[in-house]
Amino acid sequence: xxxxxxxxxxxMILGALxxxxxxxxxxxxxxxxxxxAIEEFHALLTIKSDIEAALTLANPAVNSTGSRLxxxxxxxxxxxxxxxxxxxxxxxxxxxxxxxTITYEIQDGVLKRLVKxxxxxxxxxxxxxxxxxxxxRTGGARGLVTVSLxxxxxxxxxxxxxxxxxx
Amino acid sequence: MRENFRQKRGxxxxxxxxxxxxxxxxxxxxxxxxxxxxxxSRAAINSIQARSLARSGMGDIWVKLSKDPFYPGGVGxxxxxxxxxxxxxxQANNPVGSYQVILDRSHRLTNNVLRIECTGIAxxxxxxxxxxxxxxxxxxxxxxxxxxxxxxxxSPKL
Numbered sequence: 001x002x003x004x005x006x007x008x009x010x011x012m013i014l015g016a017l018x019x020x021x022x023x024x025x026x027x028x029x030x031x032x033x034x035x036x037a038i039e040e041f042h043a044l045l046t047i048k049s050d051i052e053a054a055l056t057l058a059n060p061a062v063n064s065t066g067s068r069l070x071x072x073x074x075x076x077x078x079x080x081x082x083x084x085x086x087x088x089x090x091x092x093x094x095x096x097x098x099x100x101t102i103t104y105e106i107q108d109g110v111l112k113r114l115v116k117x118x119x120x121x122x123x124x125x126x127x128x129x130x131x132x133x134x135x136x137r138t139g140g141a142r143g144l145v146t147v148s149l150x151x152x153x154x155x156x157x158x159x160x161x162x163x164x165x166x167x
Numbered sequence: 168m169r170e171n172f173r174q175k176r177g178x179x180x181x182x183x184x185x186x187x188x189x190x191x192x193x194x195x196x197x198x199x200x201x202x203x204x205x206x207x208s209r210a211a212i213n214s215i216q217a218r219s220l221a222r223s224g225m226g227d228i229w230v231k232l233s234k235d236p237f238y239p240g241g242v243g244x245x246x247x248x249x250x251x252x253x254x255x256x257x258q259a260n261n262p263v264g265s266y267q268v269i270l271d272r273s274h275r276l277t278n279n280v281l282r283i284e285c286t287g288i289a290x291x292x293x294x295x296x297x298x299x300x301x302x303x304x305x306x307x308x309x310x311x312x313x314x315x316x317x318x319x320x321x322s323p324k325l
Contacts (some may be wrong), residue, residue: 002177002180003180005180005183006179006180009183012185013190013191015192021197024197024198026199027204028204033206034208049317049318052314052317052318055314056190062254073316074315076318076321077323080274080280080282080304080316085277093278093280093304094315094316125321167314
């Protein structure tokens with residue numbers, strides 16, 4: 001009787017533990033997938049943020065498609081008060097000397113963000129492993145930019161798409 | 168022999184109880200390990216919500232300024248710094264969060280620029296939640312009314 005009760009208790013606990021471990025494994029898988037998705041969305045939101053901050057979009061041309069995105073934006077590291085220094089330069093806070101050229105492209109299976117100011121060499125930032133980048137501009141100079149990023153997952157290749165309006 | 172058997176009675180029960188405690192401790196430990204992941208997921212969701220609220224605030228001020236370039240005062244208003252906060256609710260009127268907009272008009276006349284900062288706050292103010300700040304510079308030049316600087320996730324500047 002005592003042994004039966006003990007075994008029953010152990011089996012109950014083992015069953016509960018089994019369920020806990022199965023759920024923990026599921027959560028672990030889902031968390032890994034979510035971490036990957038967050039990285040992908042972070043890369044896409046970085047692109048979107050750059051497009052929305054762009055003063056000009058150099059590539060692709062209006063109403064065309066390309067595999068590179070090139071844009072110019074004001075250097076965010078320069079405070080506004082430095083950019084309107086009328087003694088040392090122009091009072092225009094958005095002049096070309098205060099701009100960065102940012103390029104997004106796939107190099108060696110990795111989406112890279114190249115940041116260049118003036119004639120200095122570009123600073124390369126590695127975002128995420130990706131297969132292809134497709135940038136489509138529609139609706140004229142102040143239209144819409146659609147960015148499609150193909151990312152190879154463990155089982156399938158996913159295409160993440162984000163749209164941003166050119167200001 | 169019978170005395171020895173009597174002494175060993177209850178051994179399995181004690182063993183089972185000890186095993187139960189051990190296994191429970193292991194399970195609780197495993198669950199505790201996941202707590203960081205759950206917190207991280209919650210933080211990611213809050214951060215996305217705060218970002219959306221900040222963007223809503225930027226949209227709000229954009230519309231206000233596009234309708235009235237001298238918002239919130241008038242042409243002769245000398246006050247340079249303004250701030251307002253809006254609470255945001257969902258369709259069922261449950262609080263989603265809020266956004267605070269700060270508008271700096273001190274360079275409106277000299278440089279044709281309005282500096283705007285919007286902070287989105289996910290959840291209610293007394294909750295542990297996320298903040299997200301967007302800083303922007305709006306050109307008010309005639310024919311060139313648009314954001315020329317847009318920085319997301321910055322620390323407050325104004």
